[in-house]
Amino acid sequence: MNMNKIALKRTGVAAVALSAALTMAACSSDSGSSSSSSSTSAAAATSSTVTNPEPVATIPAISGGDTAVALDAGFLDALTTLGITPGVIGGATLDGTTLDFPITGGTATVYPKDSGYRPFVQGAIFHQGSGISLTAGANVIQLENFVVVPSKPAILFADVSVNGELAAASFPLFNLNGTTLEPVTVDSSGNAILTGTQVEVSAAAADFLNTTLGAPNAVPANFLVGVATLTIPTGS
Numbered sequence: 001m002n003m004n005k006i007a008l009k010r011t012g013v014a015a016v017a018l019s020a021a022l023t024m025a026a027c028s029s030d031s032g033s034s035s036s037s038s039s040t041s042a043a044a045a046t047s048s049t050v051t052n053p054e055p056v057a058t059i060p061a062i063s064g065g066d067t068a069v070a071l072d073a074g075f076l077d078a079l080t081t082l083g084i085t086p087g088v089i090g091g092a093t094l095d096g097t098t099l100d101f102p103i104t105g106g107t108a109t110v111y112p113k114d115s116g117y118r119p120f121v122q123g124a125i126f127h128q129g130s131g132i133s134l135t136a137g138a139n140v141i142q143l144e145n146f147v148v149v150p151s152k153p154a155i156l157f158a159d160v161s162v163n164g165e166l167a168a169a170s171f172p173l174f175n176l177n178g179t180t181l182e183p184v185t186v187d188s189s190g191n192a193i194l195t196g197t198q199v200e201v202s203a204a205a206a207d208f209l210n211t212t213l214g215a216p217n218a219v220p221a222n223f224l225v226g227v228a229t230l231t232i233p234t235g236s
Contacts, residue, residue: 092130
C-alpha cells in the first residue's frame with residue numbers, strides 16, 4: 001500500500017480529531033461558565049479578604065531562564081507501549097529524562113504561597129522557538145511555542161502541527177496542577193525558583209492523541225507527564 005496515502009489519511013484523521021477536541025474544550029468551557037464565574041468570584045473574594053502581600057518577585061519583563069520538566073516514569077512507559085518516539089524542537093533539550101525549554105519572555109508576579117493570596121503566581125511565560133515532537137509510524141506531531149498561564153486553572157498552551165501542517169494555535173495542551181508547588185525561593189543568583197507543579201495531559205489533548213493514534217482511552221485526561229521547575233531571573 002502507498003505509504004504517502006497512509007500518511008495523508010492519518011493527517012486527515014488527526015485534523016478531525018483536533019477539531020473535535022477543540023470543540024469539546026469550547027463546549028466544556030461554555031457549559032462550565034457558571035462554574036468559571038463562581039471560581040472568578042471566589043478568587044476575587046480571596047483577593048479582597050486577604051491583605052495584598054509583598055510579592056516574592058515581580059518581573060515585568062522576563063529575560064532568560066528556563067522551564068525543566070522531569071518526566072514521570074509512567075509517562076515514559078506509556079510512550080513505549082504506544083510506540084511513540086519523543087524528540088525535541090528548536091532550543092529544547094532532553095537530558096536523560098528531563099526536558100528543558102528556554103524562557104523567551106513574559107511577565108510574572110509571585111506571592112508567598114502561605115499568604116492565602118490566590119492565584120499566588122500570576123502572569124504569562126513564553127517559550128517561543130522550542131517544543132517536543134511525538135513520532136508514531138509515519139505520523140509526526142509537533143507541540144511547540146509553549147505559553148504557561150498560571151491562572152485559575154493554570155494551563156500550558158501550545159501550537160500543534162501534524163506532519164508539518166499547523167493544526168491549531170494556542171491549543172490547551174497541559175493542565176498545570178499547582179497544589180503540589182513548593183514555596184517559591186530565590187537563589188543566590190537572584191532567580192525565582194518555582195518547583196513541584198505537576199504537568200498533566202488536558203482532556204482536549206487526551207481526546208486528540210487517542211483519536212490520532214487510533215487507541216481509545218490509551219491516554220486518560222489528567223495523565224501525569226512530569227513535574228516542572230521554572231527558573232526565572234528577577235533582575236535583582
